Amino acid sequence: MTVRAQALFANEAFYYAFRTRDIVAMDEIWSKTTPVACIHPGWSALTTREAVMDSWRSLLEDPQSPEVYCRGAEAFPHVGEVYVFCYETVGSSLLVATNIFVEESGSWKLVHHHAGLCNPPSGGLPEEAEPGAMQ
């Protein structure tokens, strides 16, 4: 499996944990050894793991949170690090996200998530990447 494919898989696992409100999986997805940061849409930056995980607990426990789907993910691998950007459909809203993963003991851990509202791409929104890949 290429680094690009591994990163897209890790990215999809993140959105799957998000969508299924799985806080245990979300906790495993975020690095426990590398400093992390998270920028939710419109929020200011969260820069400690405690603040980041508190935010996810609050989002995943909220029964009003809409389902999030990832579409058009593209991975950009570097040495020991890969970032993915993708679109997110959240209800009727469209967002774009940057997700950075670092390699730790052979697996890719999320260290940074930044999502915000955006306009649709001029060529239309890509189909969902690898639908059902995590099921």
Place this chain on the structure above:
Amino acid sequence: MTVRAQALFANEAFYYAFRTRDIVAMDEIWSKTTPVACIHPGWSALTTREAVMDSWRSLLEDPQSPEVYCRGAEAFPHVGEVYVFCYETVGSSLLVATNIFVEESGSWKLVHHHAGLCNPPSGGLPEEAEPGAMQ
């Protein structure tokens, strides 16, 4: 100079080129050998160097573009890659940005910029990082 300091310097150079509308410097700041991507506030993602540089030419040539200042930059170094997030003040608007740099022949080149509107941090906005450092 630590990687963190080098990254903050590269990040400040990016905002200085932005603020002074220096398209030649901006072209030097962005990597010419690593794939790049750029997400301007509200735009969809630009994923070719040509599209990214076209967008900067259009922004820097626009006399209506407001001045952009970087505040509260923090760098997160990994092996061969470092990302910086910072706040941007653009007129009366507040944005937050993720900027990813990779090391190429001893210098740090920008490969990804993602900026979007945000709310002020609860503790207030940090002072501008190293004011005048690039002058």
